Amino acid sequence: MAEHARTAGWQPSRREFLAGSVALAGLAAGQPFAQAAETPTADKLIPGKSTRLIVYKSEPFEIETPLDLVAANRLTPADAIFVRNNAQPTWSATLAPAEQPQWTIEFAGLVEFPRVVSLNEIRALPQVEHEIVLQCSGNGRAMHSQLAPVKGSPWAHGAMANVRFRGVPLRTVLDKFEVRPNSATRFVTAEGFDAPGKPSDADFEHSLPLQDVLDRSFLALELNGKPLPAVHGGPVRLVTPGFYGTMHVKWVSRLRFEAQETVNYHQIKRYRNAYKPIELGAAFEYTQENSEPHWNMRVKSVIFGPGRGAELKAGRVMVNGVAWNDGQARIDVVELSRDGGQSWQRAELEKPSSRYAWHHWQLPMNLAPGKHTILCRAIDAWGRSQPLDSTADWNPAGYCWRGVDAVTVTAT
Numbered sequence: 167m168a169e170h171a172r173t174a175g176w177q178p179s180r181r182e183f184l185a186g187s188v189a190l191a192g193l194a195a196g197q198p199f200a201q202a203a204e205t206p207t208a209d210k211l212i213p214g215k216s217t218r219l220i221v222y223k224s225e226p227f228e229i230e231t232p233l234d235l236v237a238a239n240r241l242t243p244a245d246a247i248f249v250r251n252n253a254q255p256t257w258s259a260t261l262a263p264a265e266q267p268q269w270t271i272e273f274a275g276l277v278e279f280p281r282v283v284s285l286n287e288i289r290a291l292p293q294v295e296h297e298i299v300l301q302c303s304g305n306g307r308a309m310h311s312q313l314a315p316v317k318g319s320p321w322a323h324g325a326m327a328n329v330r331f332r333g334v335p336l337r338t339v340l341d342k343f344e345v346r347p348n349s350a351t352r353f354v355t356a357e358g359f360d361a362p363g364k365p366s367d368a369d370f371e372h373s374l375p376l377q378d379v380l381d382r383s384f385l386a387l388e389l390n391g392k393p394l395p396a397v398h399g400g401p402v403r404l405v406t407p408g409f410y411g412t413m414h415v416k417w418v419s420r421l422r423f424e425a426q427e428t429v430n431y432h433q434i435k436r437y438r439n440a441y442k443p444i445e446l447g448a449a450f451e452y453t454q455e456n457s458e459p460h461w462n463m464r465v466k467s468v469i470f471g472p473g474r475g476a477e478l479k480a481g482r483v484m485v486n487g488v489a490w491n492d493g494q495a496r497i498d499v500v501e502l503s504r505d506g507g508q509s510w511q512r513a514e515l516e517k518p519s520s521r522y523a524w525h526h527w528q529l530p531m532n533l534a535p536g537k538h539t540i541l542c543r544a545i546d547a548w549g550r551s552q553p554l555d556s557t558a559d560w561n562p563a564g565y566c567w568r569g570v571d572a573v574t575v576t577a578t
């Protein structure tokens with residue numbers, strides 16, 4: 167994609183920025199990564215992160231949270247949240263807030279009054295807070311790979327978190343600054359300010375359906391009650407509750423109102439789900455016609471306890487975990503099976519703090535001595551559920567795992 171010229175504002179182009187031609191006030195310069203033979207721990211890569219995180223890649227960051235750490239808190243603390251960068255902007259190497267007094271967001275494209283709005287102007291508007299599941303669409307890739315080989319980092323269940331974002335609804339900003347999308351507008355394309363390492367690679371951006379953006383999106387300025395850390399998109403990130411994490415564009419610098427989805431690599435070649443099943447092990451070329459982007463999250467549930475492979479005392483065992491979906495229909499049922507899915511028992515479902523957040527559930531089970539595999543699945547009010555056999559969901563990129571979860575334990 168040709169680099170755009172910014173119509174106004176102080177910001178340099180993304181590529182100039184990456185080249186370091188302009189110094190940003192208040193942003194910690196990224197530490198140069200030591201090229202050690204061993205991958206450094208997450209706290210070395212991103213000061214403030216937990217040492218327990220699993221580093222698949224240090225450049226760009228692909229860092230998972232071990233499931234017990236995901237399960238340890240109702241609200242995932244910032245130091246434990248997984249990280250996924252597609253490029254590696256230097257400023258992303260810190261958990262500190264990205265103080266950006268001069269940051270601007272440009273509103274461009276099919277709008278009556280295109281304009282550039284400063285973050286300070288946005289900050290002054292009424293804010294909302296949403297507790298949401300932040301989940302990479304690659305979460306669960308390791309389970310896909312048990313069916314047939316897939317490409318990409320083998321995320322288990324830990325490319326997810328339950329967090330609270332606070333910020334200004336996009337609709338509020340559009341109203342206030344009279345940015346009026348015209349009737350031809352169908353998508354909003356959000357550009358991140360990060361630029362790829364190789365100039366020939368694509369910038370990071372995603373198109374989202376206009377209606378969802380107007381209904382749900384907000385410009386997040388805070389995470390868990392604190393200024394948004396740089397690594398998680400600070401100073402400002404576009405968040406659309408119910409969508410997969412890839413759509414929550416970090417370091418958002420421009421929103422383009424458009425009649426068509428962008429043809430950007432990250433929108434068309436990756437981050438999509440095919441409309442029809444893909445044969446196990448087969449290659450697949452995504453196009454706009456044969457697939458749809460990772461927008462709404464699929465219904466999913468994960469067992470938090472007992473842990474995978476746990477050895478425990480026979481008798482009464484409390485099984486617990488979480489379920490969620492895209493927040494568009496109520497999660498009705500979470501049920502567990504101990505006989506491979508022939509019979510199911512309903513878990514007790516807690517009222518969630520938000521329809522976009524984890525829905526906690528639990529069920530006591532009586533386990534006789536021996537090995538047990540416990541399955542779990544959620545069903546929402548639209549009847550959407552999770553497959554017992556995920557072969558029809560398999561895809562070569564290992565995207566959007568939503569299979570029935572399974573935990574095997576030994577009771578003695």
Ligand SMILES: Nc1nc2c(c(=O)[nH]1)N[C@H]1C(S)=C(S)[C@@H](COP(=O)(O)O)O[C@H]1N2
Binds near residue numbers: 248300360397413418
């Ligand atoms: N600008 C920008 N936004 C981005 C990305 C990126 O590479 N650049 N990665 C996306 C992907 S694929 C995911 S899963 C989430 C990860 O969010 P986190 O790093 O805050 O956990 O950010 C999304 N937003």
Ligand SMILES: [Mo]
Binds near residue numbers: 250411
């Ligand atoms: Mo992702």
